[in-house]
Amino acid sequence: MAELTTKERMSRILQHQDADRVPILDKPWEGTISRWHREGMPLKTDWRDYFNTDKLETILPDITPGYEEEVLEGNKDYLILKTNWGVTMKVFRVQDSTPEFLDYTITNRTAWEDAKRRMLADETEEGDRVNWKWLKREYPKWRQEGSWVSGLFWFGFDVTHSWMMGTETLLVLMIEDPDFVKEIFNTYLDCCIKQFDRIWDAGYHFDWVSWMDDMGYKGTTFFSADMYRELLKPVHKRAVDWAHNHGIYAHLHSCGNVSSFIPELLDIGVDVLNPLEVKAGVDPIAVKQQYGDKLSLHGGTNAVLWDDKAHILAEIERQVPILKQNGGYIFSSDHSIPNTVSLDTFREIIRTVKEVGRY
Numbered sequence: 001m002a003e004l005t006t007k008e009r010m011s012r013i014l015q016h017q018d019a020d021r022v023p024i025l026d027k028p029w030e031g032t033i034s035r036w037h038r039e040g041m042p043l044k045t046d047w048r049d050y051f052n053t054d055k056l057e058t059i060l061p062d063i064t065p066g067y068e069e070e071v072l073e074g075n076k077d078y079l080i081l082k083t084n085w086g087v088t089m090k091v092f093r094v095q096d097s098t099p100e101f102l103d104y105t106i107t108n109r110t111a112w113e114d115a116k117r118r119m120l121a122d123e124t125e126e127g128d129r130v131n132w133k134w135l136k137r138e139y140p141k142w143r144q145e146g147s148w149v150s151g152l153f154w155f156g157f158d159v160t161h162s163w164m165m166g167t168e169t170l171l172v173l174m175i176e177d178p179d180f181v182k183e184i185f186n187t188y189l190d191c192c193i194k195q196f197d198r199i200w201d202a203g204y205h206f207d208w209v210s211w212m213d214d215m216g217y218k219g220t221t222f223f224s225a226d227m228y229r230e231l232l233k234p235v236h237k238r239a240v241d242w243a244h245n246h247g248i249y250a251h252l253h254s255c256g257n258v259s260s261f262i263p264e265l266l267d268i269g270v271d272v273l274n275p276l277e278v279k280a281g282v283d284p285i286a287v288k289q290q291y292g293d294k295l296s297l298h299g300g301t302n303a304v305l306w307d308d309k310a311h312i313l314a315e316i317e318r319q320v321p322i323l324k325q326n327g328g329y330i331f332s333s334d335h336s337i338p339n340t341v342s343l344d345t346f347r348e349i350i351r352t353v354k355e356v357g358r359y
Helices: 006-014 030-038 047-051 109-120 132-145 157-165 167-176 178-201 225-245 259-268 284-291 309-323 343-356
Strands: 056-059 070-074 078-082 087-092 100-104 148-153 208-212 249-253 272-274 296-298
Touching (some): 030 343, 047 343, 056 132, 148 178, 157 167, 157 178, 208 225, 259 284, 284 309, 309 343
């Protein structure tokens, strides 16, 4: 088979058909990109062009409450910021570091009502919630290149606990005030749908709806399947239905071990599950064998192994020939590409994936 564009390749794979090879959709850390530049990748080069991998482009409108962003404190090691979500966080200047969440604005119904009013407003202080100028400039390039285009929805458990109110607050509310939690989840999604309706109606179509909702950690999920069915599954289904009603796919990113939720995800029609986190206890091959005829898999290659060339290449040679069978498989790490991965190692990873992932 002749070499396909990303869109052609993805379209065949998600229909559980063979393609020229498995798609490769991943994301390096900023420090990884910096390392690759130091090791010989030319500056101002798109790493996807350099390695000839597939291109995923993302549309993300603003649905935040639009609180004033400000720097509260800073030195040579860190900044303490207040975000447009009302979250106070400590951001370390070391590249690829994880911020420390210090405080939250939206922790009760009174604060939520103010945030909700702000989120539902048509515009923020900065203007329209959609960057039309950027979209008009970039979208034709994506389509000309044959890229895969994602509409990134922003709703659910993960973004609510991490960007709005904190994990403990949300988990307690899920038990003590489930109606409040449902309102929050649905408002997030209402805001997404409102903006993406505008984008779609303006002619900027995309190939899947994707959303990030990390519902698990090592070994298990943050909450039970019963709680998922009551509070979150109906909201997820609304997003899936929106995608399917527009003739596109529904892609869920959920870190941690969410294997026990897969039957629920299939029940509402989720098409693609990512990232299949091996280090959290997910077995991608077992998932493929049990659900591979109904569910496409994206990820499942243990990021912990990527700095050991021999080990990661052996893992790719073991897994990919099984996972690629009958389509429905997109290669990537089970999180993202860490800065421990050298240019030479990543070059060999891509070469090996293309070799063993050929149909």
